[in-house]
Amino acid sequence: MTILPKIALMGLIVITAGCTNPDRFTAGANDAAQAGVNDPTSPLFFNQTIGDRVLFAVDTSTLTDEGKAILDGQVGWLQSNADYLAIIEGHADEQGTREYNISLGFRRSNAVREYLVSKGVPATRLRATSYGKERPIQVCSQESCYASNRRAVTVISLASLS
């Protein structure tokens, strides 16, 4: 278990508390979170301005150039905000069987983790996991929704990565 060296501002604690629940940290969660949008050291800034997610083509875990650009931003933020850890959550769309999609989501989160590590983020600050097809954010059964669901989301956290 890792105990982080310093816990910064109380406001951040409030903000990050909302980050422990995957995909429940979107904008407008609360007033304190709103205040963090303009603070470049805040997870909300990471989520909204840097970009917390990259998308994938059907049944692939290959990072796109667009995805790599977002991850380059994540590298910079993580290097500037060394107190934070990140859990990378891989997801799949609903076009596939449950077990396979768990593995596919893991390939995606692992591709992100490996990229971040290759750019200098310590592996000890990163953990990869997968929710398979269990946590769609768009619910239609069309490519427009599937494209948003095939994602790897970097969830910033002050909590320890046990």
Place this chain on the structure above:
Amino acid sequence: MMKRFLIALVVLMLAGPVVAQSGPLRLTITDGVIEPLPFAVPSFEPENAEAAQVAADITRLVALDLSGTGLFREIPASAFISAHSSFAQTVAYPDWRAINAQAMISGAVTVSGNQLIVKFRLYDVFSGTEMGGGLQFAGTVDGWRRMAHKVADAAYRRITGEGGYFDSRIVFVSESGPKDNRQKRLAIMDFDGANMQFLTDSSALVLAPRFSPTGDRVLYTSFASGSPRINVLDVTSVGTRQLQTADGEMAFSPRFSRDGTQVIYSLANGGNTDIYRGDIASGASTRLTSAPSIETAPSLSPDGSQIVFESDRSGTQQMYIMSANGGDARRISFGDGRYATPVWSPRGDLIAFTKQNAGRFHIGVMRTDGSEERLLTSSFLDEGPTWSPNGRVIMFMRETQGAGGTSSLYSVDVSGRNLKPVPLPNGASDPSWGPLQP
């Protein structure tokens, strides 16, 4: 809490000598089109006043179990010529022949406090003989459905020569809430959807429960820790604990070995997923596959010697069979599309699977050498087959399309006939069919 009751199964020679002749009434279940066998079930005789309601209920459920297979057709009581209102009376065979009832089931019910005794006899109408001896089942009034299922199982067994599946239970995932905030809980039910009870709350995402061979425990995948981990749950106490697996970031897709002491499962590390075998008591695990591809959804053959699993080592999901100790695997699926979630039938002859092709999902079966592939269903999303204890019926989940999509359980005969939903109050997925209960 789980209702517990003991059932004593007593074979009684209720009357006279057993007729030496073995009746010609026999329904051989084949894959060809069959004409359902007509049968009659006169209302079971209530042997005391307290038994009146439950006798009527049991009669209806016995008839429903048998006709629900699609193999039998009930002749309505309105067509009966004689009533056969007494269990002890002589069977008026000509009256049953006249309405073309090939089988007639007679029963009697006694209630004493919460104790329930059900007796039954099965008659081969056209031979004019009783099939097998009389049977008596003892249980509780609360457990009357099980008594009915046992009667129906006995009738099914005697007429088809194969084991029944009515007195069995299914563990599954009960679902509620919208697609983007779905709550999932483990639940258990009778094979027909009755007596549903929850086994977990919805605090953590749970997936794919798998019954132990004796039905005493359930393996399932829980996200309580934030990553998939395998838990084992005791069905009686509803106590649960995390299973020790090999070191890895995610463990999922577990199944019990046939003796219930080991688990085969998938473990993921660094983006790679492989299959492992672990000892439940000691936690010691052995890795069985080592390809850099995704190997998951393992299922053991009934004799425990082989494992069928899915792998995308060829580029897409296909099914393979290897020794239960690992090593070389041979591919068995070669048709169009992807093949996933293979499950070895309890008879050992067939593999049930999920097939994804041209934007549709199918439940299908094929022989273990990959021949005689047969698709049983087709829909937007059919997934996750599980076999009835006798290998005649497959249950699976079907999910409907779109923003309001919901999951439910369906069953289908292995011949592809008799597709029907399992009536449940909530959404449901990931069924695992347990054994016939003792």
